[in-house]
Structure formats: structure tokens, C-alpha cells
Amino acid sequence: MIRLAINPLTWTNDDMPELGAETPLETCLAEAKQAGFAGVELGNKFPRDAGTLRPILARHDLALASGWYGSRLLERDVDAEMAxxxxxxxLLQAMGCTACVFAEVSRAVHGERTTPLSRRPVLSEADWTVLTPRLDEMARRIAARGLRLAYHHHMGTVIETAAEIDRLMTSTGPAFHLLLDTGHLTFAGGDPVLAARRHAARIAHVHCKDVRAPVMAQAKARDLPFLAAVLEGVFTVPGDGCVDFSAVFAALPGYEGWLVVEAEQDPALAHPLTYARMGHDHVAALARRAFAEQP
Incomplete structure (x- = not known):
């Protein structure tokens, strides 16, 4: 079954908490439902125990789709990371989630406001031999908990480019899954349609993020830090940028899971409910055609 969710970044930003700081969680959830979504991902204003979170989401008739976890497997072993x-x-288990959004953040620069993306970390051969077996073991252990590790490639981290995604997927086993983020892969110079085709069988979660191509070109030309590019407006919701979501969905036959609208923007410049509706309606219309069902 295909379901549509939204990340609360539309209303309030995790990496730049001053963006949307004044917006309460209840507003995020009420407007997510008003825009038509069935679920949400975790954000920095969410309580992190199921007993508190479950009734809050239930009041808005929303499910928890998943939530981000940043690992440091280049710095610690699997036992320490699992702890x-x-x-x-x-929390994800208790809330009925099926996937864990998972990214390696050792050495990452995506949260550093003055470090340009050209200085993002790149794995050495020795690093690959450490990281991939640990990720593979994490995926197996998380699978034993009833969750799929959905690896989130991300600008400013050790797994950013299409080539790095391909190597990661060929270096890991069937318990290890991919989160396809259309916006991050486009920004990294990759093709989300090609990645969807190549890894369709192991894609467990999809972040539907659009890109404003002129802003992306300028961000690259100026070698901006990731958060500076966000503030310039590099990302937007589906239907407002250059990503061909119809082709992405066509490359995912048989996909079952969440399609998550996500776009880091300044809510003072991009009215959250307006953009939430825009993203929902664009993805819903395309998903109905691609997956032959009403999301």
C-alpha cells in the first residue's frame, strides 16, 4: 500500500531551529492533516516516547511514517551503535513503523553553517572496509527488530553521490535498504530516475523533494554550505522544481511504503500550508497513476 506523509521541515527546521521556532507541534500536525497527508515523520518538536506521542498523532488521525537516526559507525562498533x-x-517499533531512516553522520558537514559542500567528507578505501560491514550488521540487527534500515544518502555526508550509493548497495546484503531522496541525489549531480531503476528492489522509503535548478546551479557555483543553499531556496516541494516525479514513480513498480513530501525551506518565505498542499496534490496525482491506487 502506498501512503503519503510529510516531514515537519515544512514548518520547523531541525538543523536551523530558529526557522519556524514559533510554530507549535499542534499547528504542524493540524496543517499536515488539512493538506491531505496520512502520516508524518519525526521532527525536533515531537515527544520521543510512544505513550506521549501516540495520542497526539491520534488526535490528528496521523500515523508515524519514520524518523531520522544519525549513526557514527566510522567511530564506534555495532554494539555501541545499537545501544x-x-x-x-x-519508539519506531512502538509506533508501528516499518522503516528507520538511517544516515552515517561521522565527519558530516551538512549542519555546519560555514563549511562549503566542497569540503564534505569522502571515504577512503580503509573507511569503506570499516563502514560497510558495520552498516550491514546494523541492518541485520534492525531487521530482527521488525524494521528495515533505509539508508538516507545526504548532501554533506560520506554517502552523497550516485557512485557512492551504488557502491554502498553492492557492498551490503538484502537486509540493507535504501531511502531514495530525489532532492539530495539531484543536488549531488545524480539522476533519481536511474537510481530508482537500479535499486528498486531494495528501496524501502522515498523522500519526495524537488529542486530549484537555477538556485542549485548558483549554490554550486558559489560553493555554498548546505544550510546556506537551503536558505537560498534550493529545495522545494514536488511540482515546484525540476525533478520528474512521474518518471521516478514509474521506475518503482511494486513499491509499497511511504512517499514522504519533504522540503527544507524558510517558512517565513514559503507558507507551510500552501506548500504542503502543493506537494501533496502533485505527488498524490502522480502516485495514483503510477501505482494504480489512491494514496
Whole structure:
């Protein structure tokens, strides 16, 4: 079954908490439902225990689609990482999630406001031999908890480019899955349609993020930090940028899971409910045709 969710970044930003700081969680949830969504991902204003979170989401008739976890497997072993991830995994399990959004953030620069993206970390051969077996083991252990590790390639991190995604997927086993983020892969110079075709069988979660091509070109030309590019407006919701979501969905036959509208923008410049509706309606219309069902 295909369901549509939205990330609360539309209303309030995790990496730049001053963006949308004044917006309460209840507004995010009420407007997500008003825009037509069936679920939401976690954000920095969400309580992190199921007993508190469950009735809040129930009031708005929303499910929890998943939530981001940043790992440091280049710096610590799997036992230590599993211990660090335990509260997050327990919350996702208790809330009925099927996937864990998972990204390696060792050495990452995406949250650094003055570090340009050209200085993002690149894995050495020695790093690959450390990271991929640990990621593979994490995926197996998370699978034993009833969740799929959905790896989130991300600008400013060690897995950013299409080539890095391909190597990661060929270096890991069937328990390891991919989160396809259309916006991040486009910004990284990749083709989300090609990636969808190549890895369709192991894509467990999709972030539907659009890109304003002229802003992206300027951000690259000026070698901006990631958050500076966000503030310039590099990302937007589906239907407002250059990503061909019809082709992306066509490359995912048989996909079952969440399609998550996500766009880091300044809510003072991009009215959250307006953009939430725009993203929902664009994705819903295309998903109905691609997956032959009403999301």
C-alpha cells in the first residue's frame, strides 16, 4: 500500500531551529492533516516516547511514517551503535513503523553553517572496509527488530553521490535498504530516475523533494554550505522544481511504503500550508497513476 506523509521541515527546521521556532507541534500536525497527508515523520518538536506521542498523532488521525537516526559507525562498533539507537528503534517499533531512516553522520558537514559542500567528507578505501560491514550488521540487527534500515544518502555526508550509493548497495546484503531522496541525489549531480531503476528492489522509503535548478546551479557555483543553499531556496516541494516525479514513480513498480513530501525551506518565505498542499496534490496525482491506487 502506498501512503503519503510529510516531514515537519515544512514548518520547523531541525538543523536551523530558529526557522519556524514559533510554530507549535499542534499547528504542524493540524496543517499536515488539512493538506491531505496520512502520516508524518519525526521532527525536533515531537515527544520521543510512544505513550506521549501516540495520542497526539491520534488526535490528528496521523500515523508515524519514520524518523531520522544519525549513526557514527566510522567511530564506534555495532554494539555501541545499537545501544545508542535503542531509544529511537523502540519508539519506531512502538509506533508501528516499518522503516528507520538511517544516515552515517561521522565527519558530516551538512549542519555546519560555514563549511562549503566542497569540503564534505569522502571515504577512503580503509573507511569503506570499516563502514560497510558495520552498516550491514546494523541492518541485520534492525531487521530482527521488525524494521528495515533505509539508508538516507545526504548532501554533506560520506554517502552523497550516485557512485557512492551504488557502491554502498553492492557492498551490503538484502537486509540493507535504501531511502531514495530525489532532492539530495539531484543536488549531488545524480539522476533519481536511474537510481530508482537500479535499486528498486531494495528501496524501502522515498523522500519526495524537488529542486530549484537555477538556485542549485548558483549554490554550486558559489560553493555554498548546505544550510546556506537551503536558505537560498534550493529545495522545494514536488511540482515546484525540476525533478520528474512521474518518471521516478514509474521506475518503482511494486513499491509499497511511504512517499514522504519533504522540503527544507524558510517558512517565513514559503507558507507551510500552501506548500504542503502543493506537494501533496502533485505527488498524490502522480502516485495514483503510477501505482494504480489512491494514496
Amino acid at each position: 545508542a539507537a535503542e531509544p529511537h528503534l523502540a
